[in-house]
Amino acid sequence: MSTPGMDTDVFEQFIEQLHRYVRERLIPAEREIIETDRIPDEILDEMRDMGLFGLTMPEEFGGAGMNVTQYAQTIRTLSYAMPAFRSIISINIGMVCSALKNGGTDAQKAEWLPRLAAGEIASFGLTEPGSGSDSAAMQTMAVRSGNGWVLNGTKRYITNAPFAKVALIMARTSKEALPKNAHVSAFLVPMDTPGVSVGKSDKKMGQSGSHIADIIMEDVHLPADALLGDTEGRGFVTAMQSLDNGRISVGAAATGYARRALDSALRYANERKAFGEPIAQFQLIQQMLADSEIEIYAAESMLADVTARADRGENVLRKAAAFKVFATEMCGRVVDRVVQVYGGAGYLAEYDAERFFRDARIYRIYEGTTQILQLQIAKHMLREWKAEQG
Template structure:
């Protein structure tokens, strides 16, 4: 997207977030759902097709523009990003990287128009451990038969399509070559979606199990080469991790703005608590860390757009931004004091909403191991 056009889009998005999305948050919390009229507006704004190429009906944003957009959108409550991010982050990325011309022509316009996608990797007994994956895809005639269960799948209750990872070899092969990726329409016979899980926070965003029992798929449901699914998933997760990092940075900014406003309004000992130095310390530390996260995200995106392998840097940015967000929302509760523990005030919700960022798209601990593994591998290659 042209930079001038993008700047205009960001200005429009910032107004939309503050004038439309934030005022709707109370109703979303009560209903645990985004209203249909807001979803229609988000589709009209092109928020489901940010990264899709223009020839498929998308905006054609590069990674830096996409991540900046997510950061601005995530100033509002997390469900707005959640409903769009699987489309524009992981599934679009996988289709662009591994899809045939026919697959791109079939699915990218539909996703850009606002059909909702899910990404099925995690299972009851496996997440990052692909060797423990139980979902299987067995060749049958000219197609495949899928069996298994995926757990904690974002958007599953209302998804139109899912990108499902399944093992196409019973043995755990080197480089996870036993895992393949499949494009699975959610209305395919044999698919059942479980009840939406009750969560700590993130109202309006839904996760559920996807259960597959003898799900018959055509041969062209396979995305990319057989055995290439896990690599494709991990490459797509680079975008997903940058998106989660951006969401954390955007929400931390919202929480800090809320604390700044409260500190200036709340009085103690006859003056605003914003005048107290230890309150100022918490405000300043939060500003410093948000700025650092924003810089990390911008650097990782710049490198990704330049064609660099950013697996390690995307992981680092995600870890720092999400851990930072956790620290910021904790300080915000502290600044609010007793009010911060009450559901009547925003600080309590910020605290609950932010906790998941350190878990999904790779926990902090898994990503730390991944970063260290790549550091050690590079050191060994140079030794």
């Protein structure tokens, strides 16, 4: 079943407007954000007015109703600017909205989707101090209490935790590890619920203006309808389905940021002179520029393919993982070459190349590390091969 998405003409006008907004408003604001480590409230309000928090939410809930292809193109366009702008909206859209659409009850959708589309900020709580992709090691527990639940545990490295109004929290509803991760359920937790607290923002290598912190839950009492989908044991499955969208979003972000870095290197190579001519004239500089262009084009092609497949209703788990791995590793190689093109200046904080290098490093880690995704891809390949052998 194909996903129609936003009207094509309206979408093209939106992308053109966003392209201008990124270059005329967001990029000039980057220095201030680096100095203050926060996105100004007026820019957040502008992003809300543009509908950036509700890109894929159904129109009946106040969203734009974009399909996956349109969403990914929007993220790639936005991610030409520093990563904080994508980070603040992406958890709402790629993770929590996706989980609600796939697994929420009608009442949960009616309550939360309009609030998320309007720009209330959400967090997604899977990772813990002792577990990430390993759900069997998850410690956060949800225990039935009367008609509701009591949650206890700590979530680590949670994006947007200091700003969030709601978090989608994964918690064990069974002490035993069950097949297909049925011991994990998902809960919608308003952040002002008694017993919920947020640790101080972690200091990071890069991505100024984007914040991560611990979410600590101590005897947090939740009503029965906080359980996503009103069903136990579906939390991890819902989380993994949401991660497909999240991985496409990270891949699209890495592709957009690689383009920004390469454009910067092109400009610098034409301005910087050595031996009496621009360094852009030197063949080994040209090789680094060309290799970067080739790899960005490959990532753009993968992005177009995986999103088209998702919109046709195909299971894209493996291809979304493959795209995320390639695009993020590609971005790492591009920003490394960009530092090299800048030479000594690339190591100085006053030039952009140094920041691009630090910002891009996390793309290979969050929403599934390259290594975890390689294992996942191989596992699915081997499973399919065995099935074909009968």
